[in-house]
Amino acid sequence: MGRRDGQRDGWYGTVGRPAFFALPPEASHRVATSLLSLPMPWERIGGVVDDPSLEVDLCGIRLRNPVGLAAGFDKTCRHLGPLGRLGFGFVVGGTITREARKGSAKPRIVRATERRAIVNSMGLPNPGAEAAAENLARASSTAPRFASVADEDLSMAIETVELLAPHVDGIELNASSPNAPWRHDPAHMTRLLEAFRGRTDRPLLLKLPPLTTDGDRTTVLDLARAAMEAGAHGLVCSNTLPTEEPRLATGRGGISGGPLTERTPRNVSDVAAAIGRAVPIVACGGIFTSEDVRRCLDAGASAVQLYTSLIYRGPGIVGSLIRGLLPGRILA
Numbered sequence: 001m002g003r004r005d006g007q008r009d010g011w012y013g014t015v016g017r018p019a020f021f022a023l024p025p026e027a028s029h030r031v032a033t034s035l036l037s038l039p040m041p042w043e044r045i046g047g048v049v050d051d052p053s054l055e056v057d058l059c060g061i062r063l064r065n066p067v068g069l070a071a072g073f074d075k076t077c078r079h080l081g082p083l084g085r086l087g088f089g090f091v092v093g094g095t096i097t098r099e100a101r102k103g104s105a106k107p108r109i110v111r112a113t114e115r116r117a118i119v120n121s122m123g124l125p126n127p128g129a130e131a132a133a134e135n136l137a138r139a140s141s142t143a144p145r146f147a148s149v150a151d152e153d154l155s156m157a158i159e160t161v162e163l164l165a166p167h168v169d170g171i172e173l174n175a176s177s178p179n180a181p182w183r184h185d186p187a188h189m190t191r192l193l194e195a196f197r198g199r200t201d202r203p204l205l206l207k208l209p210p211l212t213t214d215g216d217r218t219t220v221l222d223l224a225r226a227a228m229e230a231g232a233h234g235l236v237c238s239n240t241l242p243t244e245e246p247r248l249a250t251g252r253g254g255i256s257g258g259p260l261t262e263r264t265p266r267n268v269s270d271v272a273a274a275i276g277r278a279v280p281i282v283a284c285g286g287i288f289t290s291e292d293v294r295r296c297l298d299a300g301a302s303a304v305q306l307y308t309s310l311i312y313r314g315p316g317i318v319g320s321l322i323r324g325l326l327p328g329r330i331l332a
């Protein structure tokens, strides 16, 4: 991280990030989520201003702005209240599965600071659908909420959706993680989406796997088309890229953040072309600046999601991105 980044991100760049980064990633995540439980002026810390020009309709859900929080930051769905108060246009909790999961062996998150990246092999640790539903019922709804779900088994997936859907504005089916073995299987995804449609009238987003090799690209674009035919209301494009990482217990993980910045708008425009812009696309991957948001919107996205830049730029990132998107503002 350069000196300029530290200055741009204010107190977080000079004090917050060095303090968090002095701890191992999972420990700093626990500190961050404990802080979120405190009664703090999160709206002021987020620094978001509202402007009618920034409002977005995402599958019939009105968003105050197009910048959302991606799945994985709040795997318990306990902290979506304060996270929404930071000013996100929408927040995604989970990924949640029917039964609680412990996730992969540790270490399972490492930072690659020089690339402003994170590599994780979390393996979807989560408290299970019942506990997550209780957390959602208890948490205040401060921004439209989505629950990310990923069961493989059809009946478990249906139960998860039935438990979570009453507490959220939409469902995001995670077909993107290395933990979704069916991620390249349009027939299974179609069965899941059709079953969900019979159980909830909430909008369904499908989070696509990363478009890596040319072969993958064709498969993922086929999956996007199949998702639309199966009634998905929107697509999220996309997730971490698989990579070797000897510091992880599993030796491999998914990289997020900086290395995805250039790819995301390209992927969005490929997906937009493949589906003829029939449903909204949410861009996800490496979004750090207002310019990154703008490029994704110009490529055909209706909204964006971020995770890694929240770690690198701190809770003021939402306000910083939003201020840069206001008409007549310099991009930041």
Ligand SMILES: Cc1cc2nc3c(=O)[nH]c(=O)nc-3n(C[C@H](O)[C@H](O)[C@H](O)COP(=O)(O)O)c2cc1C
Binding pocket: 070, 071, 072, 073, 075, 094, 095, 109, 118, 120, 122, 124, 148, 174, 176, 177, 207, 238, 239, 240, 256, 257, 258, 260, 284, 285, 286, 287, 305, 306, 307, 308, 309
């Ligand atoms: C530590 C970590 C955990 C994640 N967990 C999930 C998850 O449970 N479900 C999911 O769909 N994506 C998960 N993701 C992926 C993010 O939602 C996002 O797609 C990816 O990190 C790319 O966005 P970014 O570059 O803004 O981080 C996780 C990412 C990280 C870094």
